[in-house]
Amino acid sequence: MRANAICRPHISGRKYIRAAFIGAAALAWLMLWDGCSYSRSFPSGFVRFASQLDAWENRSEGFCLVLVSSSDRAQGFLEWNSQGIYGRIVQAQKNGNTVAITLGDGGMNGLQLSISLKRKSIIAEYLPKDKSALQPFRIEAWGVSSEEGMRVLGATFAEKLPNEGALSLRLQYVSAQDAARGRILDEILRRGMSPYNMAELRLAQQKEAALAVQNRAPPPQEYEEIEYPVFISDQYLSIATQHYLFDGGAHGAASTTFDIIDRVEGKRLSAQDIFAGDWKAELKPLLAAELMRQSAFWGNSGQEADLKALGLFESELDPSDDIFVCAGGVGFQYDRYQIAPWYMGEFIIVLPWNELTPYLNPAFKIPQ
Numbered sequence: 001m002r003a004n005a006i007c008r009p010h011i012s013g014r015k016y017i018r019a020a021f022i023g024a025a026a027l028a029w030l031m032l033w034d035g036c037s038y039s040r041s042f043p044s045g046f047v048r049f050a051s052q053l054d055a056w057e058n059r060s061e062g063f064c065l066v067l068v069s070s071s072d073r074a075q076g077f078l079e080w081n082s083q084g085i086y087g088r089i090v091q092a093q094k095n096g097n098t099v100a101i102t103l104g105d106g107g108m109n110g111l112q113l114s115i116s117l118k119r120k121s122i123i124a125e126y127l128p129k130d131k132s133a134l135q136p137f138r139i140e141a142w143g144v145s146s147e148e149g150m151r152v153l154g155a156t157f158a159e160k161l162p163n164e165g166a167l168s169l170r171l172q173y174v175s176a177q178d179a180a181r182g183r184i185l186d187e188i189l190r191r192g193m194s195p196y197n198m199a200e201l202r203l204a205q206q207k208e209a210a211l212a213v214q215n216r217a218p219p220p221q222e223y224e225e226i227e228y229p230v231f232i233s234d235q236y237l238s239i240a241t242q243h244y245l246f247d248g249g250a251h252g253a254a255s256t257t258f259d260i261i262d263r264v265e266g267k268r269l270s271a272q273d274i275f276a277g278d279w280k281a282e283l284k285p286l287l288a289a290e291l292m293r294q295s296a297f298w299g300n301s302g303q304e305a306d307l308k309a310l311g312l313f314e315s316e317l318d319p320s321d322d323i324f325v326c327a328g329g330v331g332f333q334y335d336r337y338q339i340a341p342w343y344m345g346e347f348i349i350v351l352p353w354n355e356l357t358p359y360l361n362p363a364f365k366i367p368q
Contacts, residue, residue, distance in 0.1 A: 043200045046155040051172065053152050055144035055232050056122050057327070063124065063141050064327045065115070067092065067101070068152050068172075068228045075240070077230035078103060078113065079350065081328045083126060083137055084293070085111060086350050088230070088240070106334075106347030107294025129297070146232045149177045153195045157203060165218030167210045171199050172226045174239055188261055188268045189227060189239060198225075209247065219248030230258075231326040233367050236269075237261040238324035238331075255335050256346065258324040271323060272361070274330065279359040280319050283351065287317040287332065290349050312340045317349075327367055329353045 042048060051070040057063060062081025067074065067089060074092035078085070078101065087103030099115040114136075116123040120143060125136040154172035161167055173195035176182040182194075190198050202225060210221035224244040231238040239259045246252030260269040288307055295310050308315050317339060320332040329352040336342050353366050360366075 040196060042155045042196055043203060045159065046157045046199060048153075048155045051152040051154050053147060053150055053229070055147040055229070056141035057144050058139055058141040059327075061139050062328055063139055064231065065122075065124070065141065066229050066232060070154065074101070075226065075228040077240075077326065079326055079328050080124070080126065080139070081352070085126065086326075086328065087111060087348060104345065106345060106349070107291065107297045108348070109298070109345055111297065144232055146234050149181065150229070150232070151175055151177060152228065155199060161207070161210055161218070163211055163213060163218050165210050165213065166220040167206060168220070168222050169202060169206060170224045170226070171195075171202060172228065173198060174227045174229060184261075184266050189241070189259055220246070222246040222252065230324055230331075233327070235262065235264055235365060236325050236367055237263055238326060240324070256322065256333055258322050258333065260323070260325050269325075271321070274323075274325070274361055274364050275359050276361040277359060282359055283319050284316050286351050286355055287319065287349050288315070290351060291317065291347070294349070311344060314339070325367065326350060329356055
């Protein structure tokens with residue numbers, strides 16, 4: 001595992017980003033693949049960076065940790081169901097054989113754990129902020145065999161443009177060493193494109209946008225597309241993709257989306273593959289109740305009994321369209337501004353399988 005500097009959380013925002021990118025990718029697919037060979041390297045000008053993917057679990061405690069680490073960033077997801085904590089990793093710092101990780105997302109934002117690396121396992125420690133425990137909770141977890149063969153490919157690009165503008169890209173894509181599995185990931189995550197072809201497409205898109213500025217000083221054009229797993233098992237693979245685009249203004253536009261892959265069937269799962277019946281209406285009170293439970297982590301003493309009183313826009317929550325499967329249940333992700341003001345950040349709410357059972361599609365298999 002590589003040492004990690006302080007990693008900034010991504011900034012979430014507008015959902016229109018995904019639709020625009022998918023449409024552009026579909027159009028460019030025809031152009032890039034018309035008579036082209038399957039590229040096996042990043043385009044000229046890109047500088048690759050090394051990333052390491054690790055995953056550990058302890059099923060008896062409902063502990064799963066997926067960590068993607070590079071020299072200056074960390075992403076991933078942690079769930080420790082017996083302790084009632086979960087969240088995306090937004091920071092990881094390594095000191096010798098110990099890694100301090102920090103979680104993000106709403107009520108879990110800022111939670112810290114210590115991970116001690118052993119030869120074939122890790123020891124995770126967590127001390128609640130409310131001082132409810134005098135000694136840290138400790139757990140040992142072992143490597144997830146389903147992670148073997150998976151890899152993360154990343155590269156950066158920086159260039160001064162003819163119109164005096166600056167263009168920078170950071171791209172990171174999930175792939176597999178096995179060619180057959182790699183093609184499945186290409187088809188599902190990138191709509192039929194390899195990481196290298198996707199890098200070629202993104203460079204062309206962002207260059208065109210940056211050079212289109214006329215009659216004013218061009219702002220720096222910064223684009224990031226970061227894929228990383230949040231859950232890995234023999235049956236399912238949940239992948240997060242962070243999009244960030246800055247082209248002037250106070251801050252950039254960003255969003256996070258998820259793909260749920262059935263590795264056995266080789267297909268993407270939709271919400272309809274997981275849920276059945278009037279599940280959206282039925283899950284509203286469950287989402288609100290779980291977010292109220294989360295609020296204790298940011299200091300709610302229990303006196304506030306309504307989401308609006310906590311600062312959210314509404315008293316109830318509609319299920320998000322961005323969902324993922326994990327060991328403990330189904331996660332619902334909400335971007336900044338979607339359910340709360342910007343300063344409250346993003347939210348992930350995981351509803352456990354035992355609460356979801358009445359609303360699951362009979363054909364869906366809960367992760368084992």
